Amino acid sequence: MVSGEPSSHENSIPHSENTHNPISTSPSPTDIPLIALNIAAQINEKLTPSTFPQWRAQFEALLIGYNLLDYINGNNPCPSPNDSSIPILQKTHWIRQDKLILNAILASTNTTITPFIFATKTSHEAWHKLHTLYASKSCTRAMQLKEELTMIKKGNQSVQEDLHTVKALADEISLIDQPISNDDLTLYILNGLGADFHEIAAPIRARERPLMFEELHDLLVRHDAYLHRLDASTQQLVASANYTHRRCGSSQGSQNFKGFSKQNGSGRNGASSKNDSKSAPY
Structure with missing residues (x-):
């Protein structure tokens, strides 16, 4: 006969769903x-x-x-x-x-x-x-810095010094207020560079994709180096032309002086001969 009571081993299985929980609890603040x-x-x-x-x-x-x-x-x-x-x-x-x-x-x-x-x-x-x-x-400081950015000019600074000045102002504004966009930063920089950089400023303004500061820095520094090489080459040509001109002028002056000396020498000799002939006792 089959008993309706549960077998003894059914209750011997421990219910330990939380006994080995792999998720560790967060530490107490005091820990x-x-x-x-x-x-x-x-x-x-x-x-x-x-x-x-x-x-x-x-x-x-x-x-x-x-x-x-x-x-x-x-x-x-x-x-x-x-x-x-x-x-x-x-x-x-x-x-x-x-x-x-x-x-x-x-x-x-x-x-x-x-x-x-x-x-x-x-x-x-x-x-x-x-x-x-x-x-x-x-x-208030942020407004003052933005005004400085609109008025900054390269002047006698090198292009690297000018770029670092503008970037320092922009970084300080970013700490206080909203960061300045790459387009606005490019505009501030180009507006302060001067006529020497008009040749490269035009294609930069026409770009569809805004330049990162590092890219703009690289372009302007290379253009500045090109301008310095061009200026050095021009000065060398001018110096060479001046030297050639001085040599030609010196040579021509020397020839004129020799011709003038010969002419004056023959005149003196002629006059001397005439005077000698007049004073001869004939």
Whole structure:
């Protein structure tokens, strides 16, 4: 007779779907080591009222590299001290890491700026205050730089120096505002070069595809070298022509002088003969 009860071995198979889970859980915030930023070695310029865009770019890149940017932009706020669901160690870890970032901000600012943020409690508060103080000034600076770009002229600079000047202005604008397009950058450069570069400027303006700065730099530097070779060749031809002209003039003058001397010599001799004949006692 077949029994309706289950056999004994059916309940002996363990239900262990989660026993060997290959997906590891994310580490607790307290397991992540604290990171102290070495500002002296990693930020090459302290924050001043005129260097906020450059300083901000460096500092943000550093925090992104260490995965700490959320502390200053507010995406990782301080855990509430009244939230009992968050472990005390996690709150303590956040406070310690944030203080290390705040210390890095204070250490990387000039002494004229530090008093504005030394009383802030978190890195986010300090960052927000710096942005409020200097972001508007940066916008004004961007307008000033754009005006400089429209007025810049090559003058007595070499073409490389002129290109580097324009590129430095464009890069500073990119840190503050929107990056300048390749077309606009090409236009600023060509407008300031002068008449010597009109020959190459026309085909560059007519291109359908905008030139990268590196491509434009290469074309203009090669054209400048060609102009220098042409100028040197012209000067050599002029010098050679002047030398030939001086030699011809000197030779002709020498011949004229010899002819003049012969003529004057025969005249003196003739006059002397006549005088001698008149004074002879015949």
